Every structure is written in structure tokens, then in C-alpha cells.
Amino acid sequence: VPSTRYTQFVSDALQLAEVKRNCIFTDLVEYNYFSRDEALSALKDHVKQNIVKLGPSYLMQTQGIPQGSVLSSLLCCCIYGHLEN
Secondary structure, three states, rough: OOHHHHHHHHHHHHHOOOOOOOOOOOOHHHHOOOOOOHHHHHHHHHHHHHEEEEOOOOOOOOOOOOOHHHHHHHHHHHHHHHHHO
8 A cells, every 4th residue: 555655656656657567666755754843943043053154263143044045045035925915
């Protein structure tokens, strides 16, 4: 019985199985599942614990979000979306 956690893979594999023969379909993606609290904690650490190297010194960023962060554009869109409403 296919797992409900991988419904997209199962759906794709079933479609491919209609035209492919003598094949094994494997899902090589590693899925990480986080609780809401774990995700919020990681987000908080990412935003609040950013260290910036300035010359030979390392400084803790105390204001704003880390520029160039993988989350900066997402957080910016969330803020602008909130302001539009």
C-alpha cells in the first residue's frame, strides 16, 4: 500500500507505469518534516543570530534581516503583502 506521505511520487509513478515496462521507480528525494515550533525556532535563529564579518571582526547583526539570506526575499514579500492588506 503506497504511503500517503508521498502522494505526488505515487501519482507520477503510476502514470509512468502505464507506458514504461521492466523499470523500477524510486523516489530519491529526502523529505524533512519539521513541527511548527521547530520551523519557527529555526527562522528565529536565522534572523536573530546572524553574524557578519567586517574586516577581521565578527559582529552580531541586531537590526533588520540578513541581506542576501535565502529567506530575505520571502520575508520581504510577506511584509509587503501584509502592508498591502
